[in-house]
Amino acid sequence: xxxxxxxxxxxxAAAAALGALFGLHRIVDPDLFLQVxxxxxxxxxxxxxxxxxxxxxxxxxxxxxxxxLFSVIAALADRAGGETALMLIQIGLAAAxxxxxxxxxxxxxxxxxxAVALVAAGLAxxxxxxxxxPETASHxxxxxxxALPLLRLAPRARLAATIALAVLWVNxxxxxxxxxxxxxxxxxxxxxxxxxxxxxxxxxxFLAAGIAASALHPQGIRALLWPVEQLRVxxxxxxxxxxxxxxxxTADLFAGMGVWRWxxxxxxxxxxxxxxxxxxAARGLRRAAALACCLPWLxxxxxxxxxxxxxVSLCLLIAAVFEVPAELRARRxxxxxxxxxxxxxxxxxxxxxxxxxPVCLALLGRGLAQDTPLRSGARLRLVPAAxxxxxxxxxxxxxxxxxxxxxxxxxxxxxxxxxxRRFPAGAARFAGAHALNGPxxxxxxxxxxLLYALGADRPVLIDGNTSHYPASWLETYRNDVMGGTSxxxxxxxxxxxxxxxxxxxxxRLSRDAEWRLVFADAGGAVWMRxxxxxxxxxxxxxxxxxxxxxxxxxxxxxxxxxxxxxxxPALNTAIFLRAAGCPDPAISLCESLxxxxxxxxxxxxxxxxxxxAGRLPQQVGFLETAMERFPESATVxxxxxxxxxxxxxxxxxxxxxxxxxxxxxxPDEPGPLLALARLDAEAGNTAAARxxxxxxxxxxxxxxxxxxxxxxxxxxPILRQIQ
Numbered sequence: 001x002x003x004x005x006x007x008x009x010x011x012x013a014a015a016a017a018l019g020a021l022f023g024l025h026r027i028v029d030p031d032l033f034l035q036v037x038x039x040x041x042x043x044x045x046x047x048x049x050x051x052x053x054x055x056x057x058x059x060x061x062x063x064x065x066x067x068x069l070f071s072v073i074a075a076l077a078d079r080a081g082g083e084t085a086l087m088l089i090q091i092g093l094a095a096a097x098x099x100x101x102x103x104x105x106x107x108x109x110x111x112x113x114x115a116v117a118l119v120a121a122g123l124a125x126x127x128x129x130x131x132x133x134p135e136t137a138s139h140x141x142x143x144x145x146x147a148l149p150l151l152r153l154a155p156r157a158r159l160a161a162t163i164a165l166a167v168l169w170v171n172x173x174x175x176x177x178x179x180x181x182x183x184x185x186x187x188x189x190x191x192x193x194x195x196x197x198x199x200x201x202x203x204x205x206f207l208a209a210g211i212a213a214s215a216l217h218p219q220g221i222r223a224l225l226w227p228v229e230q231l232r233v234x235x236x237x238x239x240x241x242x243x244x245x246x247x248x249x250t251a252d253l254f255a256g257m258g259v260w261r262w263x264x265x266x267x268x269x270x271x272x273x274x275x276x277x278x279x280x281a282a283r284g285l286r287r288a289a290a291l292a293c294c295l296p297w298l299x300x301x302x303x304x305x306x307x308x309x310x311x312v313s314l315c316l317l318i319a320a321v322f323e324v325p326a327e328l329r330a331r332r333x334x335x336x337x338x339x340x341x342x343x344x345x346x347x348x349x350x351x352x353x354x355x356x357x358p359v360c361l362a363l364l365g366r367g368l369a370q371d372t373p374l375r376s377g378a379r380l381r382l383v384p385a386a387x388x389x390x391x392x393x394x395x396x397x398x399x400x401x402x403x404x405x406x407x408x409x410x411x412x413x414x415x416x417x418x419x420x421r422r423f424p425a426g427a428a429r430f431a432g433a434h435a436l437n438g439p440x441x442x443x444x445x446x447x448x449x450l451l452y453a454l455g456a457d458r459p460v461l462i463d464g465n466t467s468h469y470p471a472s473w474l475e476t477y478r479n480d481v482m483g484g485t486s487x488x489x490x491x492x493x494x495x496x497x498x499x500x501x502x503x504x505x506x507x508r509l510s511r512d513a514e515w516r517l518v519f520a521d522a523g524g525a526v527w528m529r530x531x532x533x534x535x536x537x538x539x540x541x542x543x544x545x546x547x548x549x550x551x552x553x554x555x556x557x558x559x560x561x562x563x564x565x566x567x568x569p570a571l572n573t574a575i576f577l578r579a580a581g582c583p584d585p586a587i588s589l590c591e592s593l594x595x596x597x598x599x600x601x602x603x604x605x606x607x608x609x610x611x612x613a614g615r616l617p618q619q620v621g622f623l624e625t626a627m628e629r630f631p632e633s634a635t636v637x638x639x640x641x642x643x644x645x646x647x648x649x650x651x652x653x654x655x656x657x658x659x660x661x662x663x664x665x666x667p668d669e670p671g672p673l674l675a676l677a678r679l680d681a682e683a684g685n686t687a688a689a690r691x692x693x694x695x696x697x698x699x700x701x702x703x704x705x706x707x708x709x710x711x712x713x714x715x716x717p718i719l720r721q722i723q
Contacts, residue, residue: 011112012102015119018391019098022123022130022398023091025405025412026419029131032074032086033423034448034464035067039075041456042068050219052468054451056439056459063467064219064226066174070134083417090132097136098123100143101361107147108362109369117387118361118368120394125312126354127403131412138175141165143358145179149186149334150362155202162206166213170223176214177227178342178355183207185341189334197334234349237471239478250350253304261302268293268318276325287367290322308403313353317343320360323367335363400557401564408601409568410445410498413555421569424496424524428453431494431526434538438491441481443499444474446524450494461490481505493527497572507579517580522546522573525580546573547585547592554596565597574605583613600626600633607639617647620658641666649675670699674708674715681714689718697722 042049042065049068052061065071077085101122105115123130130136148161162183169176187203197203217223234240240247257265271293275286294315297305305311324336338359346352397403399414406412410422420426424446430436432454440461442450447463462469462477481487482501493509495502509515509527518538519526528538553570555563570593577586586609594602603626610619623640630636641662648658656679663672673696680689693715696705709715 007112008106011116012099014391015102015116016095016099018116018120018395019095019123020091021094021395022098022127022403022405023094023132024399024414024416025090026415026417026422027083027086027090027132028406028410028412028419028422029133030423030445030448030464032090032132032448033452035071035074035133036078036086037075037448037451037456038065038067038465039071039073039078042072043075052465054447054456054459054463054465055469055473056461057473058469059459061469064222064229065467066170066217066223066226067134067172068218069168069171070137070173074132086132086418087416093132093136093140094123094130096140097126097130097143100140100147101358104143104147104358104362105365107150108365110365111369113384113387113391114368115365117390118365120391121312121316122357122361124394124397124403125309125316125357127309127398128307128405128407129309129351129354130405134173135175138169138173138178139354139358141169141172142175142178142182142355145169145182146338146358146362149182149197155198158198159206159209162210163213166210167216170214170217174227174230180207180210180214181341182338183210185334185337189332189337192333192337193331194333196332233466233471237474239475240466240471248350249348250346250353251348253310253350254302255304257302261296264293264296269321272322272325275322276329286322290319293318293322308397310353313357316360316364317356320363323363326367327363335359335366339363396561400561401555401566404564407498409500409572411566411568413566414557419569421522421572422496422498423449424494425449425453426521427494427496427519427524427526430519431492436492436526436528439489441487441490441493441495441505443482443495443502443505444477445499446494446496446502449496491529494524495527496524497522497576498569503575503579506576507581510580517541520546520576520580522569525576543577543580543582544585546577547589553593565599567593567597567599567601571601571605574602574609578605578609578612581612583609587613598626598629600630600636603630603633604635604639607643611642611646616643617650619643620647637665641669641672645669645672645675648672655679668699670696670705673699674705677709677718678712678714681718686718686721689715690721693718694722 037054041054050063050065052063053059055061074086074089077089081088098119101119102115105118110118126139129139145165148158148165151158153161166176166179169179183203183206186197187200187207190197190200190203198206211224215221215224234247268290271289272286275289297314297318298311301311305314320339324339327333327336339356342352342355342359346356394403401411401413404411404413406422410419413419418425424442428450437458440450442461444462444464447460448465450460451458451463461481462473466474478501482505493505493515495506497503506525510517514530515527516530516538517525517527517540520541520543553566555566557563570589574586574589574593577583577589587606590602590606590609593599594606603623607616607619607623610616620640620643623636623643626636627633627640644658644662644665648655648662656676659672659676659679662669663676666672673692677689677692677696680686680692693709697709700706706719709719
């Protein structure tokens with residue numbers, strides 16, 4: 001093999017290795033275990049495909065199983081290799097996405113380090129989307145679908161590839177609809193006169209073939225129409241959009257932008273149009289202008305774009321916009337049409353941002369390829385050097401956990417295997433060992449893991465696949481079960497500490513005499529009803545040892561590499577301890593975590609636990625320190641305001657100063673104003689008391705301030721004067 005032929009293979013391997021690095025993290029995705037549980041059920045009873053008996057309230061529920069092939073593959077992998085095989089799926093999927101993106105860049109002409117750098121940018125933009133789930137496979141398939149019309153294939157070969165891709169995709173994931181949208185974009189571009197696309201009749205034939213092939217699913221036409229049904233559910237059932245984080249509107253990210261940022265955003269397409277003429281100087285200026293438009297978003301993003309994936313996604317879109325005029329001038333309409341279409345789809349759902357990324361990479365790949373003749377001398381060496389430096393920076397960001405996947409409460413830190421502190425693994429083993437049967441309560445995220453650990457023949461209250469039950473059941477879970485008005489006849493509860501709403505239910509169960517805590521560890525807890533005979537034979541667990549930190553709370557990387565501090569999932573344990581009525585161990589754990597890696601989340605949990613223990617005023621000094629360290633944290637500000645308020649109303653000599661500062665930190669809270677009004681009234685300063693009470697009443701949204709003032713002998717005369 002010649003050196004020229006070895007070079008593409010080397011860079012392809014580099015791209016795949018970079019992708020694999022993005023998969024080298026602890027398994028924290030709950031959907032993976034739900035997929036395994038579903039695959040096990042299908043393998044055991046093939047006729048059960050599309051019939052859910054996973055949720056106790058809805059046995060035999062008919063649904064469209066749009067991920068059945070991935071579920072079966074995951075179940076077979078788990079059967080063959082367990083945790084190791086699941087890790088290999090996670091790593092392999094991320095590597096496949098990287099390789100597909102590299103191929104897309106190569107199809108557009110980008111070569112060597114530049115193509116790998118584009119892959120690095122795409123990985124950084126989708127870091128929290130590269131989980132071991134069928135959606136990740138869809139990222140690779142989407143890149144293949146975009147690249148297919150750009151390849152110089154004979155019509156028969158193109159048709160065969162289109163059909164094969166559609167059949168594979170529809171059985172892997174419901175995102176197959178995006179492949180059909182790509183085919184529609186090909187047809188539209190052909191009608192507009194794009195000479196790189198097949199002629200309109202052929203393009204229409206490819207679209208028809210793709211649609212027909214997408215019906216080759218065990219559930220046939222229902223699977224083909226399922227994406228449309230999902231859109232209908234999202235529109236008609238607000239509870240689904242509220243319950244799933246990835247369904248919130250992308251437009252929400254632009255909150256708090258400010259006038260100058262909006263002006264900068266609008267200036268990008270204007271500058272792109274102004275620099276569109278095909279001159280050598282203009283082309284170099286276009287690159288510089290694109291970089292200039294991106295830098296502010298990287299250096300000083302608005303609040304919604306603080307996470308690096310959102311910053312990089314926006315910068316890729318801005319840079320791609322600068323390539324669009326050149327495409328239109330050359331009468332190449334395919335990629336601009338795709339970019340416009342997928343950008344529109346990304347506005348209502350943040351999860352659709354990932355659709356825009358491969359189109360941006362394709363546009364930038366062509367732009368970099370066009371720049372190749374311009375490079376000479378020092379510039380020839382500078383561009384690859386910059387690409388290599390950027391790729392290494394992205395690799396460091398992933399390995400050092402600054403680009404960790406997962407969620408804030410359940411981050412996927414660099415490592416191997418399942419992170420059992422993210423799942424109720426110990427709780428599931430405890431329930432199995434003691435044969436704790438009967439209807440159970442569980443959180444949304446934990447349902448899939450419990451089906452995996454306890455067996456799909458053991459139904460759960462709810463699982464993470466909203467297709468397994470009607471949307472009304474999700475609303476019952478959110479409003480009644482987690483809201484505390486219903487326990488659905490449950491005999492036991494298995495909760496995971498990482499779930500955002502689990503601590504609220506944990507607090508109610510811990511304070512309900514009808515329920516008894518029988519197990520708790522760093523990942524989850526088990527409660528049983530007192531009338532259940534088994535509960536009386538199980539000793540209550542000692543929660544104090546949970547305050548001890550684990551070695552896993554610290555990154556294995558050397559300090560000089562700058563690893564991201566690990567706050568969660570360890571802090572989840574402190575949140576649970578506070579909810580379970582053990583604030584002192586919670587404070588102890590928070591102190592240990594703070595000494596290792598200070599973070600605003602630790603400060604706010606410390607304050608909440610201290611208030612639970614009746615010692616919030618004593619935390620003012622600590623919260624002042626936290627405020628100095630994290631001045632932009634709204635939660636620390638609120639906690640300090642609350643602590644100052646509590647110390648102020650406890651009656652020390654400097655109560656007025658505490659209450660005034662609390663008022664400054666939390667101007668929307670009426671409590672400090674009410675307390676100041678009482679202080680002024682006691683001191684005989686009626687005018688100041690009246691003004692403070694009027695201001696407090698203006699913030700009184702539920703009437704509580706007015707009722708308190710009416711019953712207070714000091715404030716009631718002031719209230720009568722106001723009325």
